[in-house]
Amino acid sequence: MDKIIKGEGQIVKVEDLSKTYTQGHEQILVLENVNFEIKAGEFVAMLGPSGSGKSTFLNLIGLLDDCYSGAITLFGFPLETLSETKKAELRRKHVGFVFQFDSLLPEFTVLENVDMPARIIGKGDPGAALALLRRFGLEAIAQKFPMDISGGEKQRSAILRALRNKPGLVIADEPTGNLDKHNARIVLEDLKKVNANGAAVLMVTHNEDAAAYADRILHLSGGKLVETSRPG
Numbered sequence: 001m002d003k004i005i006k007g008e009g010q011i012v013k014v015e016d017l018s019k020t021y022t023q024g025h026e027q028i029l030v031l032e033n034v035n036f037e038i039k040a041g042e043f044v045a046m047l048g049p050s051g052s053g054k055s056t057f058l059n060l061i062g063l064l065d066d067c068y069s070g071a072i073t074l075f076g077f078p079l080e081t082l083s084e085t086k087k088a089e090l091r092r093k094h095v096g097f098v099f100q101f102d103s104l105l106p107e108f109t110v111l112e113n114v115d116m117p118a119r120i121i122g123k124g125d126p127g128a129a130l131a132l133l134r135r136f137g138l139e140a141i142a143q144k145f146p147m148d149i150s151g152g153e154k155q156r157s158a159i160l161r162a163l164r165n166k167p168g169l170v171i172a173d174e175p176t177g178n179l180d181k182h183n184a185r186i187v188l189e190d191l192k193k194v195n196a197n198g199a200a201v202l203m204v205t206h207n208e209d210a211a212a213y214a215d216r217i218l219h220l221s222g223g224k225l226v227e228t229s230r231p232g
């Protein structure tokens with residue numbers, strides 16, 4: 001597993017992915033035979049109405065949900081063949097997740113939050129976390145707690161946390177959802193930088209401006225995923 005060569009080849013391949021939620025006696029088909037691929041160095045945006053299954057899709061790819069039909073291959077590993085332990089290892093070391101809603105741990109400083117993914121795999125290093133904050137111009141808030149920083153700073157800190165273990169894939173669920181134009185642009189520039197450094201980025205957004213940062217734009221609607229444009 002440590003032999004994963006990041007920055008090369010295919011990062012995610014999804015074949016005939018379907019997902020159904022059961023609510024009471026009702027079955028809700030959210031994803032229907034979805035096919036998708038993202039390669040190293042790509043920045044892909046996904047648009048779609050609220051409730052269309054965007055977060056559901058990201059959670060499946062990001063190994064946060066393993067109840068589906070079809071096939072998902074991550075960094076060349078078919079998930080169906082991996083043990084729970086291996087999947088957890090893959091998620092912790094190679095996937096960075098930026099959640100849709102504020103997810104920093106309130107009782108830890110920004111620096112500690114950013115270092116958390118490394119701590120979890122036994123490689124905590126506040127110096128390295130600080131260097132990351134510095135690289136993105138956020139060192140001034142390193143010692144602050146989440147309740148004492150702005151929404152934009154929270155979202156940017158969450159992005160740096162996702163980057164902490166130098167993942168091959170960064171998944172961002174509406175990272176600019178609650179931000180004004182100025183902060184949204186800063187967050188998008190951050191993600192672009194991440195992408196330029198070699199990580200594949202898969203970003204869900206409601207915002208067409210945000211989608212313009214991507215190499216490819218996909219649209220999820222009625223359970224189906226369609227590639228709507230390929231800018232540039």
Ligand SMILES: Nc1ncnc2c1ncn2[C@@H]1O[C@H](COP(=O)(O)OP(=O)(O)OP(=O)(O)O)[C@@H](O)[C@H]1O
Binds near residue numbers: 030052
């Ligand atoms: N745990 C669950 N149990 C049952 N239904 C769920 C569950 N999670 C999501 N759903 C339903 O699945 C559908 C897709 O939800 P999802 O959160 O993936 O949408 P989304 O596209 O991310 O929406 P938004 O843009 O509002 O974040 C919705 O109809 C939602 O109500």
Ligand SMILES: [Mg+2]
Binds near residue numbers: 054055056100173
């Ligand atoms: Mg969502």
